[in-house]
Amino acid sequence: MSTLEQMRAELQELNLQILDLMNQRAALSKAIGEVKRKQGTNKFDPEFERHMLNQIAEHNKGPFEDSTVQHLFKQIFKACLDLQQDSSKKLLLVSRKKKAEDTVVQIGDVKVGVAGQPLMIAGPCSVESLEQVREVAKALKAQGIGILRGGAYKPRTSPYDFQGLGVEGLEILRQVGDEFGLKVISEIVNPSDIEMATKYVDVIQIGARNMQNFELLKAAGRVNTPVLLKRGLSATIEEFIYAAEYILSNGNTNVMLCERGIRTYEKATRNTLDISAVPILKQETHLPVFVDVTHSTGRRDLLLPTARAAVAIGADGVMVEVHPDPETALSDAKQQLSIPQFNEFMSELRATKLSQI
DSSP: OHHHHHHHHHHHHHHHHHHHHHHHHHHHHHHHHHHHHHHOOOOOOHHHHHHHHHHHHHHOSSOHHHHHHHHHHHHHHHHHHHHHHHHHTTTOTTTTTTTTTTEEEEEEEEOOOOOTEEEEEOOOBBBOHHHHHHHHHHHHHHHHHHHEESSSSSSSTTTOOOOOTTTTHHHHHHHHHHHHEEEEEOOOOOOHHHHHHTTTSSSEOOOOTTTTTTHHHHHTTSSSOEEEEEOOOOOOOHHHHHHHHHHTTOOOOOOOEEEBBBOOOSSSSSOOOTTTTTHHHHBOSSOOEEEEEHHOOOOOGGGHHHHHHHHHTSSEEEEEEEEEGGGOOSSOOGGGGGOOOOOOHHHHHHHHTOOOO
């Protein structure tokens, strides 16, 4: 064997020794992470990491510079910390690793999350009057749709925009829901209103701007009323999943997720519909997943193709906004369908075999 071949053989042997040591370190790091989880302490300990880096520099005999060695070890530390976090994901209540089968949320006699049976949720962006909601509900009933949406509380970007009718809006939704035999969903923005809202709504919606309102999530978790949680404006999928975990960890397992578009640099649509989020959420969690085509696009001409995409990719349902006279709507006038447009929308969507109640 030549000198070069011998050195290469020694190099390969050292590689295997380093690999073995790295795996030993990773296993020990995971064990430490489990102890910290049980203690309820933070997995990342910056003081201990600094101590280890200083110790490494003190014992470094070259030829690497201290900064180079410390950089390499930082990568090892990060990889080991990521292993601890991956391990903690297995314990999430929303995770497929915790519950393999799909969660089916029961809303009265409506089942949400049954494979191959996506549902439609429709209604006005804002509750404006009894007559307005009744007209929409009549159209929904004629289409065989059983869930009516409507905003009673409207968190708006501008403080001068219409903020909703509040409790009066919830009362209108309940009255119309009972009249037409429809289930009712509406957004709640204040944790102290959750208990009150359960008297009026069948589903509590937590909107995009409140996805990380942790006190609101906890309050929604302390009731049994089903919750539709919308993805935040710029939230990652991981942040979205953890927001749902807040609700489940407080006791309420009746949670549905809703992809409603995220903020990007694109201006052609109101938001950017992350359609790939649907299969990711279906793989990572056992919860039903909806797609809000109205808020994700902000364009009437894109509602049908994006709804078709949602159904095709496996969403458990689609949400769309409908108004008797969209041009006079107090909020989001440009993105709501008129009732004739909605009827045409449903006719076209049924051609893609959308199943609804």
